[in-house]
Amino acid sequence: MRHVVALDKAYRLLNHGPVTLISAAANGRRNVMTAAWAMPLDLSPTKVAIVIDKSSFTRELIEASGRFVINLPSVKIAEAVLAVGLESGRELDKFERHGLETLPADRIEAPLIAGCVGWLECTLIAEPHTQQTYDLLLGEVLAASADSRVFRDAHWEFGEHADLRTLHYVAGGQFFVTGEAIEVRPHQA
């Protein structure tokens, strides 16, 4: 069900601005947290930018390993998306607590989160000033994959899979679900 997405199309997973789960692992420990602030940064090679607070355990794991995964959660796991954004993984295992299952990534040690519909495996681009000053982390995508039920031919097509739609974070426990697709043609002036 999970299929490889070509690297030059991997930005399409993130282009519509969905909320993400960031997972990371280092020295035998792992964690996952919610990040609404994530976007593509470049197409070739495919790069991404995410904002991760320097006090977070995930940030520590990313900087220790130089790797992270951007997971794209579906409506089905919205409760867990909210919860792992509120807790710290220093003291508890968020995976166990919220029944989040994982899959091995293709290229890195950090786990992929099951119940998500897209995954971007990334290597951190070292930019100490940007990281320290803005909590802004840049990454290059090493591998990408997606759930073939809703991402086909490099396009999201949620169709009848309402529970596999991606989420957009508002605040508190509020999200928007990704809505209907529209096709626009350039206006002829």
Place this chain on the structure above:
Amino acid sequence: MRHVVALDKAYRLLNHGPVTLISAAANGRRNVMTAAWAMPLDLSPTKVAIVIDKSSFTRELIEASGRFVINLPSVKIAEAVLAVGLESGRELDKFERHGLETLPADRIEAPLIAGCVGWLECTLIAEPHTQQTYDLLLGEVLAASADSRVFRDAHWEFGEHADLRTLHYVAGGQFFVTGEAIEVRPHQA
């Protein structure tokens, strides 16, 4: 109909990952372009990050003036959103060509685009390395405003205003419309 949004809530305009129109003005010239890659960067003070190609006329105007507006277009002007992402404003006036009307901004010279439902007036944070290497521009929000029909009490509430919903860019002429709101409670483990 346009009302001021408190600066500490301005990130909410952008938090759900909508496509944006970036407008800028300098030396008597102005331009507008589409940018899908835009996100909040900080809450206090409110900062943003956008990706703007160094070959674009908008980039030239932003770097000349040190200012830009992040406009949040609604479904109503989706045709123009697509079109101004395909053309360069060096040779033509995109505003005239696509019938885009403007409003004066509160704090900066760059115009606000009418038909949008939210506006973030920004000052560029000079980070030459980040700008040059990644086409990544950071900004601090000086003023924010929104259409009171769909953004109230610091929350988007599109309700019956289907044509005022924001857009999420996919590729080509494809967009998703912002879908229904859901309210999630933390999972009790």
